Amino acid sequence: MKEKSISNQTILNAVAFTILLIGLAISVIIYLKAGNTPDSLIPTIDETKKGIHDMEEIGGTLNLLMYQFLAWFKKLWQGQNLAYTVAFITVVISAIIFWVAYQSEDTSPDD
DSSP: OOOOOOOHHHHHHHHHHHHHHHHHHHHHHHHHHHOOOOOOSSOOGGGSHHHHHHHHHHHHHHHHHHHHHHHHHHHTTSHHHHHHHHHHHHHHHHHHHHHHHHHSOOOSOOO
16 A cells, blocks of 8 residues: 655645644734724823933933834834735745745655
8 A cells, every 4th residue: 555645845835834824814813903002192202302402412322223113113002004014024934934844855756
């Protein structure tokens, strides 16, 4: 009795497709459930012109850039932006796995 073997390329393609399907479904669910979370109407001390000037005066330009980067990064993990972030990460991971599957050679016996 012959056993049917599955190639590594087929397995990797199935894994990549499954990750893509599940990740995008989760992204849609997050998008529909989260709603858009508006930013605060009252700026914090750090977001006012004086606060930004003081921050740059005390810590320098690098301090201001790091603050702005961390504020941007924090927004990625809230509301609908989280759905976009999850979708992007899902597509990147799936693309990498599809690429690895494409690059792998079929080493299964051809009987």
